[in-house]
Each structure stands twice: as structure tokens, then as C-alpha cells.
Amino acid sequence: MNALLELYNDKPVVILAFPCDQFNLQQPEADDEILNGIKYVRPGHGFVPNNRIHYFAKSNVNGADETSLYKNLKSSCPATTNMLGVRTEFYWDQIRSNDITWNWNKFLLDKTGVPRHRFGSDSDVTQLTSWIDNVMNEK
Template identity: 40%
Template sequence: MQYHRLNALMEMYGDLNFTVLGFSCNQFGLQSPEVNHETLNILKYVRPGGGFVPKFPVFGKVEVNGLNEDPLFTYLKESLPFVNPVVGDVKKLFWSPINVNDIRWNFEKFLITADGMPFKRYDLHCPIEKVEKDITELL
């Protein structure tokens, strides 16, 4: 469902100064064990499957939390911190150390302005309509 919503955002705003960037990560329940060259086939045939093709760039696998986190995600998390600690089943989180501003699960989203400034952070359960509203306001 999340992938289809990201494609829908590209359909709505892709002709404007907007794009979705997708990053695969295996730190949440080990749900993405594939290697980079397998990612597009996994999306097409498995998750979400049904012939899905992303309408946005999908980058190679990264770590978004822990000692080996990608500097982009360090910057985003420092710029847009959470006020509540990481919650959930720690047995399903595969990084160390766990920090208060860590990304909590797959499909957490960051909205960045056209000039590259982090604008807003959305957790997994944020209604897509809130994200759409903020995108519209920025555009």
C-alpha cells in the first residue's frame, strides 16, 4: 500500500518541483534481505508485487540508524528530531546503539524543501493526506 501511495504522490506532483526518493533498509524486522540488484524485481513480483514499478528513484540499500547509518539520515534525524523515544519490539530492531531520534520503522518519511532544507518528518502511521497537504503548501 505504501509503495502505491508513493507512486500516487509522483502522479500528483511529479510535474512540479517534487520527487520521491526511495531507500531500501533491512534494519526493521529484517524485511529487506535482498541485495541491491534484486530490489526492483522484489518490488515488481513480491512486495508489493502485481507488476508494481516505482515512478520514483529507488537507491541502493542503506542503514538509517546505528553506528553505520548513512550521513544523509544522520542529518535528517538531527534536523527533525522526535520528542518521544523509540518504541516497539526491540527484538525486531537490528542496529545499535538505539537513539531517541532513530527512524522507527519502514516508510517513515521526510519532506525536504526545494532548497534542500528538512521541513517535516512523518511516522509510518501518518495519514498520507497530511503529507499531501504539506507538499501542496510547499509547492
């Protein structure tokens, strides 16, 4: 995400990060330990996230305890895959067709907060830029 923000250094692009531990328990630390985990563990080596990445408390993105934010985002954008159920490391009680299937799903919102597009976990910066450019250039 740092690389993405560098591409938009002079633009009003920000990233809101919501850690989640529902995928193979990959986010086990407490909320106040997340930034240290990024800096020293994964990716580690003193990595410092861009100051336009805003980290929030861990939240559930699927299942009975999913936050209303993710309920809204998922209902606004189609699922990124039809392969739901292939993994066995899910840690929530329901599996629905629009559930998030792994860490690093991304949602692009316009400047008014309307969800515009959803990207899967395997998407990279090159797949996001044309969508971001289109949203930023709309009148």
C-alpha cells in the same frame, strides 16, 4: 508513493527511496534485486514504481553505521513518536530518541534540500499533501 506522485503530476516533486534492512530484516535482497522485489513480491502483481521514484543502495538509517544523510535528516526534524523500544525487531546497536523506528519514514525537503518535516511510517498521502503544498508555495 505512486499515488502521491500522481497528485503532483505537473509539479517538480520527486521521491528518493533508500531501502534499509534494520527493521525485522524486511529488505533482505541485494541492491540490484530491490526493484524486482517491488514488482513481483511486495506489493507484487507486476507493480511498477513511478519513474520519479529514485531508488538508491540499501543503507543503515540508525546506529553506529548510519549514513551521514540520515544523521543529518534526523537531527533536522523531530522524532515522530515517543514509543521507541516497543518493537523487538530492531537490528542496530544503539537506540536514540530520534532514531527511525520502522520502515517507510519519510522526510520532506524543500527545493534547496533543506529538511522541512518528518513523517512516521504510518503516514499516508493525505497527511503529506498539505505539507508539500506549503513548501511548494513558499517564496
